[in-house]
Amino acid sequence: MSYFDEKEPPKREDRLQACIAHHGTICGLANRKNCKCMNDGDRLFTQGSICQLLPALAMMDSFADSAILLHGAVGCGSCAHAQNAVTKAGNAARGRPAKDTLWLSTALDETDVISGGEVKLGAAIREIDSRYRPGDLFVVVTCAPALTGDDVDGVIRNIQPQVSARLHAVYCQGFKTKIWATAYDSVYHPLGRDLLGLDPEEDEPVFTGDELADIKDEYRRKHAVNVMTVSSMGRVDELELQRILSSFNLTANFFPLFARPEEMYRVTQAAVSISTCPTHDDYLLDHLKEKYGIPCIISTMPIGIENTGQWIRDLATFFGLEAQAERFIEQETAELKSALKQFEPAFSGKRAFVSAGEIRSFVTAGLLIELGFEIAGIRSFHHDEYADAEYRKLAAKTDQDYVVNIANAQPFEEANLLRKLKPDIFLGHWNGNSTAAKLGVPASVIYNTGLNFIGYKGVFEIARRLYKQLTNTAYNRKLSVHVRLPYAESWYGEDAFKYLRQAGGEASA
């Protein structure tokens, strides 16, 4: 029985025993025997977190020739406004018209919550189909209809014969999970159930009579690699991965971002799939392996010198190209290290704090150590089994130990930590960056889809940006004088983890 036989995917708390509340150190995490995190009831006080709808929309927004119908309160779509610019820029970078995301809402109100939203949903689907004619319509189930029990699958089943768009239910209710990465499974679920099996070539005769075309097709499949993309990877990062694959005579099938739904079946025709972030892809890659026999590689994110080398070695080993990989890595690393020499004096002994999603936070810390930084601390948005290898690699990289905080946002803990640790630079998402910036710490984006982060090029570009930022830190110093965070001065004197419950049931303080 596969997860994909179910109406909706499980939450990651259940599937991967993922958790969001822990404090420890890198050596402690690397050497522990059991995960000490608690799945629920983990903080006595929490601030707002991340709804899984946010990363789910970031994925769905990019699908070509499709529309999104948010079935729920109109406010659920608020994050889609901010993501629109990324979608437009992403389309333009791929040579497509820079179109706005097409998303709509059933805008359920108090009456609908009492009497049900199924009629409104049916009417909205028909109107979108006749007005916009999308190839695919993703009907997103949010908290309100999940609570009131709308039969979204039933509505879709009844209406599908009357509309031209292919309809897909995406179960993405925010209250279901505290692990925002569940969003990836929520989107992959309908792709796996509805779209990957739509192979038009299956209807064609097996024998074409064109032997050359058959040989070419066979060659293409044997050299095609599904490179799983994440929303934090822009076109510039895809080009760096394509450059690496091309040197091994392999072609990249980037998936799922900016894919065309009617072409998604191609992901079932590759020689192998490789993840670019273990947090992101395991749900679909296991499905591709089980149902379509596509082997998969899930190990690390190609960020930093060591991890990029590992990513290449893993792929090369699958194709029997180990010797070629070693030559490639040696040459690229030598060139990169020579180019990085100019930054060494500026980075040596500087202390960095990293805050991001699970794998990205740890591989970025590894990259910073390679550049000569010391790590002051790391915040990771959640923990699951895929982080264990990164803990061990980081612990082995230096003889320093430093704090690791597992937290789904919780900026009050972050502000407290930053005030105490006083790093020279902070790398994080925009929310953490604003916290750091107001405390006078120079802040650098840990992802921006217009900038390079991945591969050897990414290492150099990150170094170049950090160098520029550390050359003049006046902006943040001045900002901290004139702007303050909303916390009382007394909070900074408290234990940053005062409200956190570790295993055993006791809070830190």
Ligand code: SF4
């Ligand atoms: S938590 Fe629920 S109601 Fe809030 S944005 Fe997410 S899906 Fe919508």
